[in-house]
Amino acid sequence: MLPIESIYPLLISELHCQSKVLLQAPPGAGKSTWLPLKLIRDGHFKRIIMLEPRRLAARNIAQFLATQQQEPVGQSVGLRIRNDVKVSNYTKLEIVTEGMLTRLIQTDPELTGVDLIIFDEFHERSLAADTALALALETQMALREDLKILVMSATLDTQRYQQFLGGPVVSCEGRSFPIDTVYEPLHDESKWLDAIAGLVVKALKEQHGSALVFLPGQREIHRVAQMLSAYKLSDTEIVTLFGDQDKHTQQAAIAPAKAGLRKVVLTTNVAETSLTIEGIRIVVDSGKRRAAQFNLRTGVTELSTVSISRSSAIQRAGRAGRIEPGVVYRLGSHEQFERRDSHDTPEVLSSDIASLLLEAKIWGTELIELPLLDQPSHGQIEQATQLLEMLEILDKNGKLTPLGNKVHSFGTEPRLAHMLIKAQALEAKLSGITTLACYFIALLESRVTSSPELRVALLNQLERPHHTFTVQLNQWLKRLKLAKPLTLATEHLSIIVALAFPDRLAKRRGQGFILANGAGVNSHDSHWLSDDYIAISALGGHKGQRIFSATDLSIKQLNDVLPYLFTHYSICEFDDKKGRFLHEDRTAIGELIIDAVPSSKEIDITTRTQAWLALIEKHGFVLFTQYDDVKPFLNRLSLASRFYPSEFNNLDELALFKEINKWLAPFLHDVKQLTQLKKLDLKSALISCLDWQQQQLLEQILPTRIQVPSGSNVKITYQLEGPAKVSVRMQEVYGLTETPKLCRGQLPLLMELLSPARRPLQLTQDLAHFWKNSYKEVQKEMKGRYPKHFWPDDPATSQATNKVKSRM
Known part of the structure; x- marks a missing residue:
């Protein structure tokens, strides 16, 4: 008896009562084989889809279960993996893998006829499995309340998964054999x-x-x-x-x-x-x-x-x-x-998420709105967005393009789908480019290569093809209905690479190259030593900076064939090293500046202001000579934002810097020289962010000075972390029975009590306690050292003074 059999009745009960269930069972318990077969034999569900993270496992499970049914795969037990689909109208259990479930849901969001989805070995947390689960949950919430979801593994992070899914956990103890x-x-x-x-x-x-x-x-x-x-x-x-x-x-x-x-x-x-x-x-x-x-x-x-x-x-x-x-x-x-x-x-935190972002766009939502167990980082989303824009899948506003829909429907990785679709469109102009694209994909997928120079590697496969390469090539030629060629149009090779890897177009810089995505990579030891531009298809090694495979690149050819890759814009920025404005018209591919000429336009106020703001964003507020004097005011604004967010919203230093274009730009209109900029009255600009009521409230809750019993106005020093601080001679606070309160009691005040010579004697946040306790020791020492000064026995009730005894 398999361990899974003991909890089968409970599992069935939970599946009928709950929309989502977690099953934790050890390896060998029968959850991947006995359970799905039992489910279809008992007729609890009309049609089940089970997602397996690996093709080998999916194929073997489908074959094993079909054999148990005494049928070939494709009858009651079906299989759907890349380049191998065996399903029929009789299929009750369909084993799927990779992105197949995602594609099924995108094609039919209601999953017509399917009433249970099983996610097997979910602990592997592949990107495809996370994507499919997110879409399945969306389908369940919005379209199919009757759809059941079963998540299975031997090693689930049970508490976290249960909290995410909101369903019960059914556990199966023990294994088949010790x-x-x-x-x-x-x-x-x-x-x-x-x-x-x-x-x-x-x-x-x-x-x-x-x-x-x-x-x-x-x-x-x-x-x-x-x-x-x-x-x-x-x-x-x-x-x-x-x-x-x-x-x-x-x-x-x-x-x-x-x-x-x-x-x-x-x-x-x-x-x-x-x-x-x-x-x-x-x-x-x-x-x-x-x-x-x-x-x-x-x-x-x-x-x-x-x-x-x-x-x-x-x-x-x-x-x-x-x-x-x-x-x-x-x-x-x-x-x-x-x-x-x-x-x-999980892969979603350590992978290229361009395909996931595309799935979200096709689904009609933003990535952050998908119910993912782990959300990718902002950096991952930003990088994926930039790539999909370069592949023409998204426009500059992040909206899906018509080409983006075609790329998704093509059913392969976005880079390669984009390359093949565009190659087919260019075939009439560039004969042989589609076949060349098939050879290029086969080379990438088979990972057999004889030279880092792509042209050489492809020609070697044309003449002496490796078996693994041939298998991959034949699949692509068959799909695109192409015949094997006698020759390859390698003159189009850099175009092919640019269609798939536009972010890896590279320009020589010093001893290496800079990529269109802005990253730097090392030169190759023996190839492209005199090329100014290359198109790279494979990178890796230490920090991803080693070129494994590339070919030379003609910018003119690229501009003639793929003009959309080029952007034309004007820049105006202050050059720190030269001490003057740089005003140019530029042509670029991503971060690669292909051409730059002096702009024929004059620098207007708006352009110059934006250049100054860019310079300030680069250096920060320390660029201003007044910064040290203004820093205390910035601290007060930050504290006000922290303690009174409704009255001082977004007025801390970080928020001010993000909104710098709004409040500082008007003060820059007449600034024409760097010396003028540095001497700008920064505090006046900052004060302009506050209305009259805010200015009055700031002085009430966080004053710059505080009056002590002697009548002196003592400066308050504010810090972002910890209490505010005043330094005052001890005699000036006689008669003060408790420490003053700031920010209506929310911000502690640290009092540094000084000797007549303004040397520190005591730090305290509880003045009353100090008078009653530690003061006696201070009094004893100070009477001997400063006999002309007043050291009363009861300072809490004595008169404060800033004078010696003889002048009191």
Whole structure:
């Protein structure tokens, strides 16, 4: 009996009563196989869609369930993945992956006929899964109250997910078979890869059965396979399993070991979830994965090897207990394991979100309005918006363009869809450019290349194509109904790159290049050494600044074919170094200045004012010579905004700076020289932000001076954090029984009591307490040091003075 069977009645009850349910069940419990099959057999739902985050798992689950039904895939159990759709009118359970569910919802927002969506292995938090869940929740809230959503995983952050979804949690304890854990401490963390092969051999000697070895990527897989071959394991077959393999190779890897042999499967995260490999009872976990981190500056996703989270480690271990009791060998100590993060960072926080932003626009909403478990950062949204504008998907107002709708309907990554659609439109003018685009995509997707120069790499594939490249190419040629060419129109290559990667058009700057998105990258060691402009298709390495693949770029050709990439504008700015205004007419591609000539127009007041404001925004208020004198006033405004937001809204320094164009611009109209600007009466400009009532209120609640019992008006020093402060000679506050209050008692006042020589004697915020307690010690010392001054026994009731005793 599978563990999931014990909670099945409760789960059914919750699904009928609640619109959203969370299911937490360990690996091997049967949630991905037994449960969906039981649901359709019992007829609780007419049609179910189950989202699987990985194609290999989706394909195998669909095949397994169809076999259980004694049917081919496409009957009661269907499959919908990229380039492989098998569904029919008889389909009751449809296994989908990647962006397929998102596309289904965008095409039919009501999800006609579907009454349950299952999100399997949701802990992986792929961008596609987060997007699909957000749209499914929108559909449920606005269009389909009867639609049910079931979110499943072995390692959910339960409390947080439950709070987000607002549904009950159904938990399934225990697993099908127990799993023992063995930790293998490392003496040198940097040599972890060298230790893997030995750990695999150790596990094979200590245990029976086959082994699944988790590694970060293909490079490590091939390295370990090579090291294992040196051990001459005669009774063991070494196979590899990763996402880029064709499905036949993958099926062979997960098939049972041949009679009389054991199998060692070297794999990536592709086998971490929802996948049963027959005969596996040993897991060897490197504790590493390849993580994608999006570089906002360069617009490049960089891959790095990092430690997996505890939840991922639990998922990996679960592969060992699917068929019989198993054991997991973890590289590293138990202490190291406990120090890992509880969950991996979701893709929505570490990826290029251009596709997510496009989905939101197609859905008819803003990204921040979508019900996402984690909202991407402002920087991510800004970068994605700029990219979609360069791809003509959004206009300058952030609105979806007609081309944007075409790009979305094309059904592939926005960059590539834009390139293919535009290439087809240019075909009549630039013969062969569409076929060239197919070759370019095949090169990107197959990741086989022989040269950093794109032209050379493509011609090599034309003459001696790699098998993986051919598979990708044939799919694209078939889709666009094109024949294989005898030659390639590589003269259009830079246009192709510009259509897909307009943000990576680059101009030489010093020893490197600057990209159209403003980021700097390094020169290549051996290519494009004399080119002023290049079009880059692949970047990476340290800080995303290494050029992996590019080609030379003709600006004239680009302007002739893709004029929309060029902007023409005038600038007027003050050049700090030259001490004068720079007034130019410019032609640019993003941040790349292609051409600049002196402007024929005169600098009018508005233009000059905006230039001054830009200079102030660059340097801040410290640009003004009066700043130190004005700083106390700025502090008072900030405090007033904090304590009285309704009366002094947006008058703190940061808010004032954001609104500088409104209140400072009128004071700049007659400023023509930098010296004039620096001497500007900044305080008068700031006071103009306050009406008469605000000015009066400011003086009441936060006065610049306070009168003490001696009659002196003492200056108050305000700070943004902590109390206000006054420094006053002690004799001048005799008779004051409690500390004065500022801001109607909301702001504490710190009194620094001074000696007759104005040296600090005491700091206090409770004057009454000081008079009763610490004052006696001060009096004793001061009487001896300053005998001519008045040191009464009861200062709280004595007369204040600023004179010596003889003149009182």
